[in-house]
Amino acid sequence: MQPQIEEQKVDYRPLGISGLGGWLVLVQIGLYLTMIMVLVQLFQYSLTALNPGTWEILTSDQSSFYHPWWGAIIIFEVTYNVLFFIFSIVTLVMFYRKKSVFPRLMIIFYSMSLAVSIIDYLLLLQIPIARELEDGSGLTGIVRLVITCAIWIPYFIKSERVRNTFIR
Structure with a gap:
């Protein structure tokens, strides 16, 4: 006769705080706002630059606005914005x-935002007219992203709520 093995119910829920509350609410709001801002950027600026007339003005060597970097920068920004929008959706899911x-x-997400912003800013500074129009907002945006990374990256590495919530 074999001894009866009693089944024990094991509770796999994490100890401590967990769930999508706390500071993660701000992360969620930030993801939605990022998606909205990327769409605005895409439709107001990037896709209008791909308009045949605008594209011709910026990329034709007969134009007074011509610079050889315009085409590459526009393609870079459009590609990044589309990919970042898709990445934001995947991240939210x-x-x-x-x-x-x-x-x-x-x-x-945070690291790439910072890296691409720096690259984009440095590329735009190579174009004289873009450099003249730079009002400091590009650099301000980069500083804001550095602060964002300095806050949120350590949060995602060290937070008990994050560790206990995202375990599947």
Whole structure:
């Protein structure tokens, strides 16, 4: 006769705080706002630059606004904005599904935002007319992103709520 093995119910819920509350509410709002801002950027600036007339003015060597970098910068910005919009959607889905990959996606999200902003700013400074029109807002945006990264990247690395929420 074999001894009866009693099944024990194991509670796999994490200890401590968890869930999509707390500071994660700000992250969620930030993701939605980013998606809106990327769409605005895409439709107001990037796609209008692809308009045949605008494209011709900026990329034709007969134009007074011509610079060889315009075409590459416009394509770079359009590509980045489209990919970043898709990445934001994927990240938001992982957020609501509480997937363990979400914290890494957010670290990539913030890091890439900063890196691409710096690259874009430096590329635009190569164009004399863009450099003349620079009013400091590009540099201000980069400083804002540095502060954002300095706050949120450590949060996603060290937060108990993040560790306990995104475990699947």
